[in-house]
Amino acid sequence: MKLDILAFGVHPDDIELGCAGTIIAAIAEGKKVGIVDLTQGELGTRGNAETRKQEAANAAKVMGVLVRENLQMADGFFKNDEAHQRKIIQVIRKYQPDIILCNAPEDRHPDHGRSAQLVSDAAFLAGLRKIETVDENGQQQIKWRPTYVFHYIQDRFIQPSFVIDVSKYHEQKIQAILCYTTQFNSSSTEEPQTYISSPMFLESVKARALMLGKRIGVAYAEGFISEKVLGIKSFDSIIQNET
Numbered sequence: 001m002k003l004d005i006l007a008f009g010v011h012p013d014d015i016e017l018g019c020a021g022t023i024i025a026a027i028a029e030g031k032k033v034g035i036v037d038l039t040q041g042e043l044g045t046r047g048n049a050e051t052r053k054q055e056a057a058n059a060a061k062v063m064g065v066l067v068r069e070n071l072q073m074a075d076g077f078f079k080n081d082e083a084h085q086r087k088i089i090q091v092i093r094k095y096q097p098d099i100i101l102c103n104a105p106e107d108r109h110p111d112h113g114r115s116a117q118l119v120s121d122a123a124f125l126a127g128l129r130k131i132e133t134v135d136e137n138g139q140q141q142i143k144w145r146p147t148y149v150f151h152y153i154q155d156r157f158i159q160p161s162f163v164i165d166v167s168k169y170h171e172q173k174i175q176a177i178l179c180y181t182t183q184f185n186s187s188s189t190e191e192p193q194t195y196i197s198s199p200m201f202l203e204s205v206k207a208r209a210l211m212l213g214k215r216i217g218v219a220y221a222e223g224f225i226s227e228k229v230l231g232i233k234s235f236d237s238i239i240q241n242e243t
Helices: 015-027 049-063 082-095 108-126 167-177 199-215
Strands: 004-009 032-041 067-073 099-102 148-152 162-165 219-225
Touching: 004 082, 004 108, 015 032, 015 049, 015 099, 015 148, 015 162, 015 219, 032 049, 032 108, 049 067, 049 167, 049 219, 067 082, 082 108, 082 162, 099 108, 108 148, 108 167, 162 199, 167 199
Parallel strands: 004 032, 004 099, 032 067, 099 148
Antiparallel strands: 148 219, 162 219
């Protein structure tokens, strides 16, 4: 299955928080989108690997993605080395995406930046034909390098290279986030409260979308960092901003 967009998140819920609006908007435009979670989020204070698995599946349905995989790397302890790069290369060659979305290049959680570099490095290496990989059936994979690698913004604010209008899909994004009931519903469990379980955390997610939207004259937006300079075909591609 060839995908237009493949989104990587080191933890289940990273993608929902960082770029779910963009994913839902792309699907509404007819794009084929898939998600790959690197870990099961097993080190999270609340919930466990099994609850995260079900929550991720529920969120995938809300977003409408075609496929969601989990590579079961070790939460907190995965490395940007050959073994982990090869796992990413295999999945990139499997789905042959034109665009990759991945974690922020630096953030509050150290896994985010490490994941960003791992996926970025693997995306380049996936285009080298002398790196040999096989699929689940033992068949040789062909080389494939995505055209773009974009990093979504997470907890810490990073100046975006560009922003995407997600106004029509913001509420659906929030619904996808709330599928992670162990993480974001502070009254539903006796487990310890955390940085993200507070209702104010979700308010900050909404505030970020509002702030980015204001910068381009729309209600809600999501920001991305590009690893290379982007080009436009004409000035008609630019959103009119009267603010």
